[in-house]
Amino acid sequence: MSSLARNLFRTLGGAALLAAPTVALAAGDLGGQAEQQPTNWTAIIMFAVFVIGTLFITKWAAARTKSAADFYTAGGGITGFQNGLAIAGDYMSAASFLGISAAVMASGFDGLIYSIGFLVGWPVITFLMAERLRNLGKFTFADVAAFRFAQTPVRIFAASGTLVVVAFYLIAQMVGAGQLIKLLFGLEYWIAVVIVGALMMIYVLFGGMTATTWVQIIKACLLLGGASFMAFMVMWNYGFSPERLFASAVDVKAGIASAGGAAPEQARQSGLSIMAPGNFITDPISAISFGMALMFGTAGLPHILMRFFTVPSAKEARKSVMWATGWIGYFYLLTFIIGFGAITFVLTDPSFLDPRGGLIGGSNMAAVHLAHAVGGNIFLGFISAVAFATILAVVAGLTLSGASAVSHDIYSTILKDGKADSASELRVSRITTVALGILAVALGIAFEKQNIAFMVSLAFAIAASANFPVLFLSILWKDTTTWGAVIGGFLGLISSVVLTVLSPSVWEATLGYAKGSAPFPYTSPALFSMTIGFVGIWLFSVLDRSRRAQIDRDGFLAQQVRSETGIGAAKASSH
Amino acid sequence: MDTSVAERVAANPTYQSLKATRSRFSWTLTIAILIVYYGFILLIAFGKNLLATPLGDGVTTLGIPVGFGVIIFTIVITAVYVRRANGEFDALSETVKREVLQ
Numbered sequence: 100m101s102s103l104a105r106n107l108f109r110t111l112g113g114a115a116l117l118a119a120p121t122v123a124l125a126a127g128d129l130g131g132q133a134e135q136q137p138t139n140w141t142a143i144i145m146f147a148v149f150v151i152g153t154l155f156i157t158k159w160a161a162a163r164t165k166s167a168a169d170f171y172t173a174g175g176g177i178t179g180f181q182n183g184l185a186i187a188g189d190y191m192s193a194a195s196f197l198g199i200s201a202a203v204m205a206s207g208f209d210g211l212i213y214s215i216g217f218l219v220g221w222p223v224i225t226f227l228m229a230e231r232l233r234n235l236g237k238f239t240f241a242d243v244a245a246f247r248f249a250q251t252p253v254r255i256f257a258a259s260g261t262l263v264v265v266a267f268y269l270i271a272q273m274v275g276a277g278q279l280i281k282l283l284f285g286l287e288y289w290i291a292v293v294i295v296g297a298l299m300m301i302y303v304l305f306g307g308m309t310a311t312t313w314v315q316i317i318k319a320c321l322l323l324g325g326a327s328f329m330a331f332m333v334m335w336n337y338g339f340s341p342e343r344l345f346a347s348a349v350d351v352k353a354g355i356a357s358a359g360g361a362a363p364e365q366a367r368q369s370g371l372s373i374m375a376p377g378n379f380i381t382d383p384i385s386a387i388s389f390g391m392a393l394m395f396g397t398a399g400l401p402h403i404l405m406r407f408f409t410v411p412s413a414k415e416a417r418k419s420v421m422w423a424t425g426w427i428g429y430f431y432l433l434t435f436i437i438g439f440g441a442i443t444f445v446l447t448d449p450s451f452l453d454p455r456g457g458l459i460g461g462s463n464m465a466a467v468h469l470a471h472a473v474g475g476n477i478f479l480g481f482i483s484a485v486a487f488a489t490i491l492a493v494v495a496g497l498t499l500s501g502a503s504a505v506s507h508d509i510y511s512t513i514l515k516d517g518k519a520d521s522a523s524e525l526r527v528s529r530i531t532t533v534a535l536g537i538l539a540v541a542l543g544i545a546f547e548k549q550n551i552a553f554m555v556s557l558a559f560a561i562a563a564s565a566n567f568p569v570l571f572l573s574i575l576w577k578d579t580t581t582w583g584a585v586i587g588g589f590l591g592l593i594s595s596v597v598l599t600v601l602s603p604s605v606w607e608a609t610l611g612y613a614k615g616s617a618p619f620p621y622t623s624p625a626l627f628s629m630t631i632g633f634v635g636i637w638l639f640s641v642l643d644r645s646r647r648a649q650i651d652r653d654g655f656l657a658q659q660v661r662s663e664t665g666i667g668a669a670k671a672s673s674h
Numbered sequence: 675m676d677t678s679v680a681e682r683v684a685a686n687p688t689y690q691s692l693k694a695t696r697s698r699f700s701w702t703l704t705i706a707i708l709i710v711y712y713g714f715i716l717l718i719a720f721g722k723n724l725l726a727t728p729l730g731d732g733v734t735t736l737g738i739p740v741g742f743g744v745i746i747f748t749i750v751i752t753a754v755y756v757r758r759a760n761g762e763f764d765a766l767s768e769t770v771k772r773e774v775l776q
Contacts, residue, residue, distance in 0.1 A: 219748055
């Protein structure tokens with residue numbers, strides 16, 4: 100992959116986006132950290148309003164969070180439409196918003212390729228997983244993965260898969276949050292990280308899934324509303340003609356190239372390059388591998404899967420994915436327009452540019468500067484507050500999912516043999532929430548100066564290579580056995596981590612070995628580690644001659660009947 | 675659910691036809707989205723010039739409608755599945771429950 104594509108990967112890599120490498124995108128500046136901005140009071144006041152509002156919701160939710168079921172699934176009383184918005188709120192990170200619009204501003208069409216990768220996992224979830232998850236599961240995806248297997252080994256695997264994915268995703272979000280808030284609000288990095296950690300703990304600790312869901316819904320509405328307004332203003336300026344917007348963007352890019360000393364014909368070509376695929380794919384294997392990580396990783400993210408247990412039926416579960424897919428797809432169309440808007444409004448306005456022609460604050464500021472350009476100071480404050488709210492919604496979902504893996508899978512099912520009472524299970528999930536919150540803040544501060552851009556891609560790769568194959572085969576393949584699932588799942592997990600460490604994004608960018616020395620040359624391990632996961636499950640299931648294996652295979656019929664019809668499911672969720 | 679209920683459901687002809695129809699439908703759609711997405715990736719890898727072809731006299735290229743098309747397709751194909759599953763398949767599933775459990 101070209102270095103541009105690699106940088107873009109990092110950009111999309113997640114909130115990590117907000118960290119160093121992205122800054123390099125437009126500005127061509129490889130220097131790292133986000134620059135601290137003057138304290139932005141409008142943004143802080145708007146954010147304070149959001150926080151106060153969500154704390155009231157948390158207070159209301161706390162009164163309704165009495166049992167473990169309330170804590171994990173909001174009592175199962177969320178409607179499909181609400182859950183669809185909450186899923187969108189859980190999934191659309193500040194990374195997607197700022198990172199993708201920045202990528203579009205930098206290279207036009209290539210930015211769209213990323214958006215599409217982040218969207219195409221949703222139909223797969225809809226067709227193969229959503230309703231079956233709802234019919235089989237109760238609180239966590241381990242309920243589904245372990246449905247007909249020996250509980251202890253499969254739960255240990257599923258809890259590991261959950262915690263590892265959550266950890267990488269959470270670190271990326273925390274570091275991103277610190278960088279972003281330093282940038283937008285002018286606060287110190289560590290203060291920003293502590294604020295995010297504290298608020299997230301309050302939401303989850305007291306309000307559980309109910310508060311988390313409403314924080315995600317409100318955030319989704321604010322983000323979609325803000326992005327719609329920006330895209331509307333951009334299009335309005337061009338008489339709602341995409342061609343006029345594109346033509347103007349091409350002129351701006353050609354002008355920049357020409358100012359950089361390019362001959363007129365060359366400059367024109369450079370301008371037109373934003374209208375077609377550029378350097379994204381020089382290496383099809385990396386592209387396909389990364390595409391697989393995004394597509395199947397989405398279907399293996401524990402905090403997303405958990406959302407399917409908050410609705411009362413399979414019908415509502417399907418409606419949730421339909422709404423989620425619609426909102427997320429719409430959002431990515433908006434970010435494309437916003438990215439082009441940033442070319443024509445931001446790159447042409449010297450007040451947003453530093454002396455070298457880069458964006459003030461780094462290239463991730465594309466959408467933020469555009470907010471200023473189309474909506475003035477107040478709207479700038481609004482979008483900054485929304486970006487902060489976005490991070491809170493995502494980290495709350497992650498923490499809840501990590502806490503449930505510990506309290507439901509490890510404590511209640513393994514240690515207490517499924518006999519833990521609701522009150523003690525609830526207590527363990529709250530203790531875990533506090534522990535995860537403190538850990539997240541500590542890691543967020545520890546990783547401040549590290550190049551952690553690979554972490555979100557890694558989280559997707561692990562989800563695709565470990566969680567997804569185990570879930571998929573346990574639901575659909577009769578002959579999967581306990582040991583097949585556990586060994587294959589761990590092979591997928593370990594291989595995705597090892598190959599990522601050996602890939603350029605860690606080996607060269609983080610560990611600092613010479614360029615080109617990475618033993619694993621591709622950007623994403625998913626093509627290989629997913630294969631290892633699937634083949635491992637198949638092989639060790641086929642070889643499994645234990646007595647348990649027979650029970651596992653015999654259990655398939657009852658599981659299948661329940662996953663297809665929901666018979667027995669309503670009772671299981673005790674709603 | 676005890677095993678005897680599961681066996682009775684599994685033997686029910688309505689259930690068998692529901693399972694077969696839904697499985698065929700969901701796999702067809704899954705293959706469709708895989709073809710569209712990986713087709714798009716391969717087109718970017720090997721057909722850059724095609725995607726860079728301008729539409730008419732302007733700067734808008736074929737890549738724009740194709741890219742937006744993939745997004746719209748993703749949303750529409752999801753809605754198509756959900757519509758059929760929430761109507762036809764759920765009705766069949768209710769029939770199975772009525773036939774077996776009563």
